Amino acid sequence: MEESTFDPDLIHAIFKLEWTRRSLEREKNESSDAMDCEVDAGTSKKSRPMSANANALKLSSKLLQIFVSEAVQRAATIAEAEGISRIEATHLERILPQLLLDF
Amino acid sequence: METGMEEDDSTAELLRDRFRLSAISIAEAEAKRSGMEISVPVMTCVAELAFKYTKQLAKDLELFAHHGGRKSVNTEDVILSAHRNEHLAASLSSFCHELKTKEPQSERKRKKAPKKEDKSAIHITDA
Numbered sequence: 001m002e003e004s005t006f007d008p009d010l011i012h013a014i015f016k017l018e019w020t021r022r023s024l025e026r027e028k029n030e031s032s033d034a035m036d037c038e039v040d041a042g043t044s045k046k047s048r049p050m051s052a053n054a055n056a057l058k059l060s061s062k063l064l065q066i067f068v069s070e071a072v073q074r075a076a077t078i079a080e081a082e083g084i085s086r087i088e089a090t091h092l093e094r095i096l097p098q099l100l101l102d103f
Numbered sequence: 104m105e106t107g108m109e110e111d112d113s114t115a116e117l118l119r120d121r122f123r124l125s126a127i128s129i130a131e132a133e134a135k136r137s138g139m140e141i142s143v144p145v146m147t148c149v150a151e152l153a154f155k156y157t158k159q160l161a162k163d164l165e166l167f168a169h170h171g172g173r174k175s176v177n178t179e180d181v182i183l184s185a186h187r188n189e190h191l192a193a194s195l196s197s198f199c200h201e202l203k204t205k206e207p208q209s210e211r212k213r214k215k216a217p218k219k220e221d222k223s224a225i226h227i228t229d230a
Contacts, residue, residue, distance in 0.1 A: 004128045007121075011157065014118050015176075017111075018161035050165050052176035055202050059181040060160060062198050064153055066191065068126050071149045072133040072141065079139060086140040092148060102188050103156060 005065045008057035015060075019050045067103055074099060119154055126150035160184060178202075 052060075074095040075087045082091075127146045134141035167180040178199045185191040 004125070004132045006125050006129075010118065010121055010125065014122060014154075014157050015161040015164070017115055017118060018158050019165055021111075022162065022165065050168065050174060050176065052164070053178075055199065056164075056176045056178045056181050058202055059178050059195060059199055060157075060164075063160070063181060063185060063191075063195060064126075064157060065129055066194070067156055068129045068149055068153050069133045071152070072130050073137060075141075075145065076134060076137045076139045080137075085138075086142060087134060087145050088142050089144050089148070092145050102191070103185075 006061040008054070008061045011061050011064065012052060012057050015052060015057075016050075023049075070102070071095070071099055122154050122157065123147070123150040126153045 071092070072087070075091040078091040078094050079085070079087045084091075127150050130141060130146045130149050163184045164176045164180050167183055168174070168176045171180070182192055182195050182199065185195055
C-alpha cells in the first residue's frame, strides 16, 4: 500500500494563497499610511511574488505528514496506556501541548 | 473587487477541504498502522491543526527566504523552520538528501519505527 501523503501542489496552492493574502495586507497598510494619495489599493499589482522550488514543497509536505503522524501516534500511545483501542479527544488533549512545542 | 474576494474565499475553502481530506486519510492510515481506531472529531481536529500549521509555515518560509534575499523558498528554509526540534530537523535534512540523490525516482518510503517508550520525544529514527 502506498503511503498517503500531502500533494505538493496542494501545499503550494495554500502557500501561495497565504503569501498573496499577506502581501495584500501589507499593501493595505502602506496605502492607509499614505492617506492623501488616491485610494486604489485593490488595483495595484503584487510587488513581490514569492515562490517555492519543487524539493522545498516536497519537504514541506513531508513535514506536514510527520506532524499528522506524530499527533496520531502520540495519541495512540496514550490510548494504549489506558487500555482503550480507540483514540478519543481526551487522548489528543493530553499530547497536544508537547506536540505544539515540538513543531 | 468584491467578486474577487469571494472567489478567493471559495478557492481558499476548496483548498482547505482538500487539505483536510488528505490529512484525514494520513491520520486514518497512521491509526491503522498502530492497530488503533480513531474517532472522527480527533481526525478533524488534527486536520485543522495541520492546516493552521501550514499557514504559519507559509509565513515562516516567506520571512526566511526574504531574509536570505531570495524570492523563492528552498529546502534550507524548510529545514530551518524545524530547527527547534533537532530530531525533526535531522529527519528533514536526511529526507532532503534522499530527494537530491535520487531525483527521478519516487520518494522511498521512510521507515518510521512506532516506538512506544518515549512519547514526548519525536519518534523518527534518522538512519
